[in-house]
Amino acid sequence: MTSYPPDFDEFDLVDVWERPWDESQPGTRVHFELGRAEFAAAQLARSMAEQMGSIANVLAEARRHPEIYVVLDDEPTKRQLDVAMDAAVADIAMRLSIAEGTVVAMAHQAEVLRARAPQVWAMFREGEVSAANVRTVAATLDSLPEGRETDAALDSKAAEWAALPPARFTGRMHTLRERLHPISLTERHAEAAKGRRFWRENDRDGMSWLGAQVTASDGEMAWQRVDAIARHLAEQPGETRTLDQLRADVVADMLTGRSDPATEPRATVGVLIPMMSLLGLSEQPATLEGFGPIDADTARKLTAHAPSFYRILTAPVSSTILDVDRTSYRPPADLKRWLALRDGTCRFFGCGRSARLCDLDHTEQWAKGGTTSAGNLAHLSRRHHTLKDESRWKVEQRPGGILTWTSPTGAIRTTDPPPF
Structure with missing residues (x-):
């Protein structure tokens, strides 16, 4: 070398x-x-x-x-x-x-x-x-x-x-x-096309990346269409956005249905917003379910204009919700919503699977006296739920939703819920 x-x-x-x-x-x-x-x-x-x-x-x-x-x-x-x-x-x-x-x-x-x-x-x-x-x-x-x-x-x-x-x-x-x-390229392409997919990756400052793997022909056609629309918009009087910004906005409009109100999708998304921020008396960030912190102004607009958003208000000082032990195995809807916002993702160390796609697990098993309360519930992906119940992995929950994991070989790590 x-x-x-x-x-x-x-x-x-x-x-x-x-x-x-x-x-x-x-x-x-x-x-x-x-x-x-x-x-x-x-x-x-x-x-x-x-x-x-x-x-x-x-x-x-x-x-x-x-x-x-x-x-x-x-x-x-x-x-x-x-x-x-x-x-x-x-x-x-x-x-x-x-x-x-x-x-x-x-x-x-x-x-x-x-x-x-x-x-x-x-x-x-x-x-x-x-x-x-x-x-x-x-x-x-x-x-x-x-x-x-x-x-x-x-x-x-x-x-x-x-x-x-x-x-x-x-x-x-x-x-x-x-x-x-x-094997011929024709046969390989037919097989490769079965793996096409679409994904999202959260970024900083209230932004997200969207990506798609499609066939080369579809990718080129999609790019040409988005680029053509963006360049047409760029020629309009008063337009100040760059081509990159225009292409991103065109794609977002297409995918969210804003370009055609008749096809606009309906979804239920949680927003955890401090009461003072909701009232416009503070700019403390809110939390968007499945994403994380968003600015207070965006949160106010979402809660004011989107009827499909449910609202959970937090105390202006402690940002916590009071909780009492539940006497039933299944948590009520309000508690499930609160915990989904508290956890955000699977609570295993390093797992980023959205809480919406996880099991709401009793840290101390219900059959062994565990309560259905915020202090004994946490979201775990099905994979990590299985490890907790069927392997030598152990987990304990401390006040504030803090989980301490111990691996079968003795490694110990602590995971906190994301801050609000």
Whole structure:
């Protein structure tokens, strides 16, 4: 990769870092700092390979010894094996503060590279190929049927191109994939189209990202239509929005139905707004269900003009709602609405699934004396609800909706409900 001077030892960099610079030789200083950066990049790749390998090893151990994560009285059933694997994934994710999906992806990438691209994996462990390029290799192999000759050809070429920047490397891998793939592009496109989807990602300052994966032809047609409408609007007298803003507004109008009132959708959305903000006496932010904080002015407009919004007012000082123990198993509607706004998402450490799509779980089981109250209820995704009930994971709830999770291997993390 990097060509160092004959007397330059990469592994002596740690010692060299402390040596004084020769201020009369700026070129030496530049070369020194470049060496440090390159050494750090190699170390980063080595560390990432080590982490991916360790994650894959932990999941392999959980597969071989599910009793680490679930209580077994006999041979494990398939469900117990699945729960054990999910519990192990959650354990890794919590310890490393990464998403569970990332854990699964990293383990899978390590397994694919070990089995199908051993040359690239060895280079990765030596810090000779970046994590970005390694992910591209794993994704490319995933999209190809397994075959010794195909895998060997891709592994060899990927190792040859390892030092290329990610964009250039990805382009070459795409071209190589087309040459190696035994199935026609027509058949592959028909299969790929089944995976089309639409998604949303919350952003800061009251904004959201919307994304869609569609066929290339639909994507181009959609872009051309949105762009044409935006450019037409841009030519109107008095229009001050940029083209980017206009395109975003055009898409929002189409999707929300504002461009055609007859098709405007109706939805029920919760807004938690402090009483003083609702009355216009404060600008304290409100909370939009499924999103988070929004400005007080927007919240006032929503509560004033949208009859499909339900309103929960909070105390102006403490921002809390008084609660009493319930005597029934099922929480009443007002309590469910309050808890959905309090929690926002699944309350497992790191899970972002919307509370609307979660189970409202009794932290202390109802059958064991747990009450149906705000102090004993919390939203959990079905996955994490299952882990709580069927694995060695444990959770306790403290006043204020604070949950303390303990993993089967002893890691402890605390999750607070989002602030209002």
